[in-house]
Amino acid sequence: SIGKSADETGCHVFVVGGFVRDLLLYRKNEDIDIVVEGDGIHFAKNFAGSRDARIHAYSKFGTAVITLEDGFKVDVATARTEYYASPAALPEVEKSSLKADLYRRDFTINTLAIQLNEKYYGTLIDHFSGQKDIKDKTLRIIHNLSFVEDPTRIFRAVRFESRFGFTIGKLTVRLIENAIRMGVFKRLSGARAMGEIVSILEENDPVPSIRRLGEFRLLAALHPSMALTEKTTALLMEARKALDGYELLAEDLRCHRWLVYFMVLLSPCNTADAKKICRILRLAGWQEELCVKERERAELCIKRLARELPLDNSILYSRLHVFKTEVLVYMMAAAERKQVKKAIAHYLSKLRFVTPLIQGRDLKEMGIPPGPAYRKILLQVQDARLNGMLHSKEEEMAFVA
Numbered sequence: 001s002i003g004k005s006a007d008e009t010g011c012h013v014f015v016v017g018g019f020v021r022d023l024l025l026y027r028k029n030e031d032i033d034i035v036v037e038g039d040g041i042h043f044a045k046n047f048a049g050s051r052d053a054r055i056h057a058y059s060k061f062g063t064a065v066i067t068l069e070d071g072f073k074v075d076v077a078t079a080r081t082e083y084y085a086s087p088a089a090l091p092e093v094e095k096s097s098l099k100a101d102l103y104r105r106d107f108t109i110n111t112l113a114i115q116l117n118e119k120y121y122g123t124l125i126d127h128f129s130g131q132k133d134i135k136d137k138t139l140r141i142i143h144n145l146s147f148v149e150d151p152t153r154i155f156r157a158v159r160f161e162s163r164f165g166f167t168i169g170k171l172t173v174r175l176i177e178n179a180i181r182m183g184v185f186k187r188l189s190g191a192r193a194m195g196e197i198v199s200i201l202e203e204n205d206p207v208p209s210i211r212r213l214g215e216f217r218l219l220a221a222l223h224p225s226m227a228l229t230e231k232t233t234a235l236l237m238e239a240r241k242a243l244d245g246y247e248l249l250a251e252d253l254r255c256h257r258w259l260v261y262f263m264v265l266l267s268p269c270n271t272a273d274a275k276k277i278c279r280i281l282r283l284a285g286w287q288e289e290l291c292v293k294e295r296e297r298a299e300l301c302i303k304r305l306a307r308e309l310p311l312d313n314s315i316l317y318s319r320l321h322v323f324k325t326e327v328l329v330y331m332m333a334a335a336e337r338k339q340v341k342k343a344i345a346h347y348l349s350k351l352r353f354v355t356p357l358i359q360g361r362d363l364k365e366m367g368i369p370p371g372p373a374y375r376k377i378l379l380q381v382q383d384a385r386l387n388g389m390l391h392s393k394e395e396e397m398a399f400v401a
């Protein structure tokens, strides 16, 4: 039916970019990007109407987002033509506008398109040898100024390289090195750089990408004290193990993976530098707090636990319950002693869920006058439960009595 809408509105319609790339790589991708030669919004409205789907159109940009019945989202964009197109040349420009649109993109593997008009349905369009590069597992930019135009593409190259198991082509590597040497990062806003760093850190295994950033001295380009060291790399791998372990334990409890890794990246920095980097990269206040102050508190806590363990559960709880999940996972990675790692894992998987079964209501029924004493009593009950002394509500009531 999408092809029918294309034909009815007199447009050439293509699915492009990541979706086609992932199709050829047999990878799942649920983001559908459509490029339209012609009136993209007219097409989008027609298609949405035929499917009874919701549509948000942005006429200023010639784009629209269609949400299908099953929640599936389709992005529609009008092919961007060159500015110098004269009205007289319109038919010519229209014909090549898909190519012009694809030419603006980052890597050849992202420039593949599949036509959706009924007569041409399924035709693969490959203007920049994307298929060959997919076959050769190579990442190549389309034109030499690509990284200068958009330095975030350097991060994307590194991310895709590791995600797909590809290699950045020789010329492309040289262009990355040149761009970094030219100082393109001075023109890149901190927020955009951070967006790319987060994308990398949210990948399944960000460690190879971070290594690669290190090889390009890209982290050092952001701030000298972020220069990647062997120690940081080892710690990143520990963080990966800790995160995987944690996610097995508590799959229902969200943890921002990127934050754990980012804490590791900041671990060689002193407080002043760490703060400065957070400011440059525009982290939110709570994120900075976690990465700087909380991380330092965590380091102290690790040292303390190493001295104190073994501990009663109730004391372990009191040491650890002040920390957010991300910090605890970081601690699990950063602790050198196995015993400390284990204690934190024990807290994360079990202890933090322990609460008394009795409530204020029960205390009232027992004839204890309501007041600040309740909190104290309940905390004592919790400690006793943590230490394995209480196993039922009855036992808790008897304990209080």
Ligand code: CTP
Residues within 6 Å of the ligand: 017, 018, 019, 104, 105, 106, 107, 110, 111, 150, 152, 153, 156
């Ligand atoms: N693109 C680009 N330069 C960028 C970002 C994106 O040229 N700095 C282009 C790419 O060609 C890409 C398209 O815009 O195909 C959409 O980008 P994105 O939404 O990031 O999709 P993906 O390439 O699929 O990446 P991801 O899987 O991480 O979403």
